[in-house]
Amino acid sequence: MTDDKDAAKELxxxxxxxxRGYASAADKVRDGDHAEWATTxxxxxxxxxxxxxxxxxxxxxxGDDVDEGGTVTAALHRGWIALKDAxxxxxxxxxxxxxxxxxxxxxxxxxxxxxxxxxxxxxxxxTRQHAAVVAARDEVKALQSAx
Numbered sequence: 145m146t147d148d149k150d151a152a153k154e155l156x157x158x159x160x161x162x163x164r165g166y167a168s169a170a171d172k173v174r175d176g177d178h179a180e181w182a183t184t185x186x187x188x189x190x191x192x193x194x195x196x197x198x199x200x201x202x203x204x205x206x207g208d209d210v211d212e213g214g215t216v217t218a219a220l221h222r223g224w225i226a227l228k229d230a231x232x233x234x235x236x237x238x239x240x241x242x243x244x245x246x247x248x249x250x251x252x253x254x255x256x257x258x259x260x261x262x263x264x265x266x267x268x269x270x271t272r273q274h275a276a277v278v279a280a281r282d283e284v285k286a287l288q289s290a291x
Contacts, residue, residue: 146260146261146262146263146266147260147261147262148203148208148262148263148266149203149208149210150260151256151257151260151262151266151270152199152200152202152203152208152210152266153210154253154256154257155195155199155253155254155257155270155273156196156199156200156210158249158250158253159192159193159195159196159199159250160192160196161246162188162189162192162246162247162250163189163190163192163193163196164189165189165242165243165246166185166186166188166189166192166243167185167186167189169185169239169240169242169243170182170183170185170186170189172236172239173185173236173239176236177236178236178287178291181236181240181287181291184283184284184287185243185284188280188284191276191280195273195276198269198273199269199273202265202266202269236291237288237291240284240287240288240291241288243284244281244284244285244288247277247280247281247284248281250277250281251274251277251278251281254270254273254274254277255274257270257274258270258271258274
């Protein structure tokens with residue numbers, strides 16, 4: 145028996161947080177001095193939504209509802225929670241810093257999933273998504289350095 149369902153639930157919750165976090169971050173910087181960042185942040189929000197849908201659909205193919213909510217541990221340790229505080233101010237650098245924190249958490253969640261006993265098909269999806277999340281984090285860090 146694989147750990148697909150549990151890993152999928154954790155990733156779906158992380159992806160939901162990232163989707164909302166990036167959308168909020170994009171809204172926050174859209175009208176400021178770094179409006180061009182909004183396009184990148186919105187793209188990552190949409191990417192997270194696509195990743196979440198992909199995992200949920202895979203679960204449905206196997207008869208699992210992986211979108212029914214994560215564990216209590218996930219709810220207590222979501223990296224994107226820090227974004228809420230950063231978004232109450234108008235500091236675009238603070239917004240990017242919170243995005244990086246959220247991405248560090250997302251990368252960690254993917255790495256934890258990859259340490260589990262996953263089916264070959266799900267492992268392939270998680271590996272591909274993990275690489276994209278790492279690339280997104282690096283892109284946000286580059287924005288942070290250039291800003």
